[in-house]
Amino acid sequence: MSPTGQRATTPTTSGAGATTDKKTATKTAKATTSRKPSPTREQPATRAQPATRDRERTRRALLEATDQLLHERGTGFSLADVAARAEVSKGGLLYHFPTRDALIIAVVEAGLARFRDEVMAHVDLAENRPGKVLRGYVRALCGSSQEAVNTFAPSAWNGVDVIAEVADLLHTDANWWRETFARDGLDPQRTLIVQFAAEGVAAALAMGAYINDDEIGLARDGLLALTEAT
Structure with a gap:
């Protein structure tokens, strides 16, 4: 009985109607299962990586342009x-570096790190005797690394140390080299002589006219000989 007191009647469906309902239900189920999740939420994450790479490339271009200008002017x-040298808009430059000092500080910091890496790349880890790092220093500065030579070009640091943060970076770097050479196992006096002589060779190389290939070889061999403890 129905709630109204009348006998409930069950509607009958013809065979054709039942078949149609089954087909409709089957199509609906297939459409539901084949529907793929919307990619809308994935798109920001997909775009993030190229955007990050673009920012990194822009930053590198700005640092390289500043480094070139420092050497030139x-x-x-x-x-x-x-901005003109890096082919970047002024707005793009200011996004990364709000001031000229910030640019110069970043260039100096990157340059000091590259110089360390260059020297360490010339250290022969198979040398199990004192003076290993100092010999790498000599090799890098005496013609084997243009990157290291550029560090001692007369124009490389022209006027930048008046920026307080740059002066701090240079002092920190100098102390790092003092501590590194102190652990290298050679007599401190000999280390200083070889270190500053190698830097003088690099400065002459950067100038170009004051040393030739034969003289570079003689200087390098002589300085390497001095690093051998006797």
Whole structure:
């Protein structure tokens, strides 16, 4: 009985109607199971990596342009000069570096790190005797690494140390080398003589006219000989 007191009647379905209902239900189920999740939520994450790479490339281009201008003009350049050299908009430059000092500080920091890496790449880890790092220093500065030679070009640091943060970076770097050479196992006096002589060779190489290939070889061999403890 139905709630109204009348006998409930069950509707009958013809064979054709039942078949149609089954087909409709089957199509609906297939459409539901074959529907793929919307990719909308994935798109921001997919775009993030290329955007990050673009920012990194822009930052590198700005640092390289600033490094070139420092070698060419000292600190006599503007942010507009950097943007033009790097082929980056002024807004793009300011996104990464809000001031010229910030650019110079970043260039110095990156340059000091590259110099360390260059020297360490010239250290022969198979040398199990004192002076291993100092010999790598000599090899890097006496013609084997243009990157290391550029560090001692007369124009490389022209005027940048008046920026307090740059002066701090240079002092920290100098102390790092003192501590590194102190652990290298050679007499401190000999280490200083070889270190500064190698830097002098690098400065002459950067100038170009004051040393030739034969003289570079003689200087390198002589300095390497001095690193051998007797």
